[in-house]
Amino acid sequence: xxxxxxxxxxxxxxxxxxxxxxxxxxxxxxxxxxxxxLTGIATGRHGFAVNPNGLDIKQALGLVESGKSITPLSTFxxxxxxxxxxxxxxxxxxxxxxVNTQTGQPALDHIRIALELGMHAITANKxxxxxxxxxxxxxAKSKGKIFGFESTVLGGAPVFSVFRExxxxxxxxxxxxxxxxxxxxxxxxxxxxxxxxxxxxxxQSTGVAETDPTNxxxxxxxxxxxxxxxxxxxxxxxxxxxxxxTGIRGITPETVARAKAxxxxxxxxxxxxxxxxxxxxxxxxxxxDSSSPLYGVMNxxxxxxxxxxxxxxxSITISEREGMAGGPIETAYGLFADFVTAVTQ
Numbered sequence: 001x002x003x004x005x006x007x008x009x010x011x012x013x014x015x016x017x018x019x020x021x022x023x024x025x026x027x028x029x030x031x032x033x034x035x036x037x038l039t040g041i042a043t044g045r046h047g048f049a050v051n052p053n054g055l056d057i058k059q060a061l062g063l064v065e066s067g068k069s070i071t072p073l074s075t076f077x078x079x080x081x082x083x084x085x086x087x088x089x090x091x092x093x094x095x096x097x098x099v100n101t102q103t104g105q106p107a108l109d110h111i112r113i114a115l116e117l118g119m120h121a122i123t124a125n126k127x128x129x130x131x132x133x134x135x136x137x138x139x140a141k142s143k144g145k146i147f148g149f150e151s152t153v154l155g156g157a158p159v160f161s162v163f164r165e166x167x168x169x170x171x172x173x174x175x176x177x178x179x180x181x182x183x184x185x186x187x188x189x190x191x192x193x194x195x196x197x198x199x200x201x202x203x204q205s206t207g208v209a210e211t212d213p214t215n216x217x218x219x220x221x222x223x224x225x226x227x228x229x230x231x232x233x234x235x236x237x238x239x240x241x242x243x244x245x246t247g248i249r250g251i252t253p254e255t256v257a258r259a260k261a262x263x264x265x266x267x268x269x270x271x272x273x274x275x276x277x278x279x280x281x282x283x284x285x286x287x288x289d290s291s292s293p294l295y296g297v298m299n300x301x302x303x304x305x306x307x308x309x310x311x312x313x314x315s316i317t318i319s320e321r322e323g324m325a326g327g328p329i330e331t332a333y334g335l336f337a338d339f340v341t342a343v344t345q
Contacts, residue, residue: 001033003343004052006040006088006119008081008110009096010064012207013124016332017094018057024336032344040088042081044098047071050078052089081106085113092342094335095123098210101220101240104131115139115147120342122148124331126224130239133231146342151334153179153225154302158337163233170308172233174273177304178297179225182209182216183248183268188299190256191265207328208300219245219268222283226270230281233306234274238281245283264289267297270304 005021007014021028021036028034037054047069049055055073063070076087085093093114097107104127111121111128115136123129128136129149140147153159163170178184182203189199200217203209215221223240230238251266259265264287272281288295297303306314 001035001343003034003036003092004039004054004088004090005036006042006085006090006093006114007038007096008042008084008093008107009098010041010043010046010060010070011096011098012328013331013335014094014096015061015064016328017096017335018061020329020332020336021339022057028340032340034343039090040078040084041070042084042097043070047074048078048080048084049074050076050084050087052087081110082113085110085117085119090114090119092120092122092339094339095121095125095128096335097125099125099215099221099224100127101215101224104128108132108136111136111147112139115143115145118143118145120146120148120339122146122335122338122342124149124151124335126152126221126228129228130224130231133228134237146338146345148335148338148342149228150338151331152228154304155330156333156337157330159229159304160232167308167310170310172274172306172308174271174307175229175233175304176269176271176294178267178294178302179270179304180216180219180222180268181300181302182213183219183222184297184302185299186217187248187251187256187266187268190251190253191260193253195253196251217249218247219283220247222268222270223281226272226281226283229304230272230279234272234279236274236279238279243281243283246285248285251285259287265295267294269294 038057039052040050042048046064049070060070078084095107095110107125108128108131114121129152136147150160185203186199200213209216223243223245226243227238227240266285267288269286270283
């Protein structure tokens with residue numbers, strides 16, 4: 001079976017996914033008899049390209065990474081991302097446009113249209129999960145397709161699929177953790193004496209943070225992840241505005257140094273608790289001492305503990321690898337895992 005793929009967004013995560021697909025193409029063929037062609041790409045700064053007979057993935061990667069346009073690769077005249085979806089003849093859409101924490105658009109429309117056209121829709125974008133989970137899940141089911149979003153929280157680590165497949169009818173009562181790697185790296189590097197500005201630049205240089213790090217440092221990325229977990233796992237629609245996050249801009253090097261001298265450190269802690277039909281959610285810096293399970297979660301490591309009615313505590317921790325800053329590669333694997341699930345069901 002050959003699968004045509006369309007990419008909406010071709011940033012760090014999408015390009016990491018493209019490389020992963022290339023690396024795994026022989027295994028996909030030998031184990032599942034699945035091959036693929038890239039037939040559509042939409043980018044924010046490098047143009048649009050559609051070729052139902054297949055685009056050259058390596059050439060597209062080279063053009064984007066050298067700052068050039070991909071438009072010369074196109075055999076169709078396409079002017080926007082919706083036209084790429086409509087004309088790509090894709091079987092699977094990977095939606096990785098920038099996250100809109102306030103409305104979920106335009107990713108929400110991208111996924112809706114792809115599903116209506118009979119494509120599987122897979123995303124690392126939290127917006128469509130928060131603002132369209134029930135609608136998109138129902139639409140996917142009616143079309144016999146997958147709406148996949150495993151990589152929206154904790155990258156490539158299974159969170160949603162674990163609950164879906166191994167915790168049947170378990171009721172989630174609370175969770176607490178560190179869900180944003182960028183702020184964790186910044187705070188860890190500040191603890192080692194680096195300035196806030198230099199720590200942010202480091203995150204941008206490794207691809208963990210975007211050119212505009214506002215969503216990370218102001219807590220909105222963490223808040224929309226909290227909202228996604230509540231929306232899906234607590235089956236209660238929830239928005240980042242309801243979380244009303246507090247970010248880390250108020251944490252100064254002097255504040256960090258004082259905490260370190262006292263054997264404590266700051267973390268951007270995410271939490272939610274459901275009790276008596278009400279949900280309280282929070283994203284804010286917290287001063288932790290060594291008795292906290294989150295105290296030792298450093299640099300790009302992230303993790304969360306869940307409490308359910310059947311298992312008191314279930315923890316997932318993503319630890320950094322030596323020499324890695326985390327982010328795009330791990331998130332790309334979550335997208336890849338959803339792809340394998342979709343095309344082998």
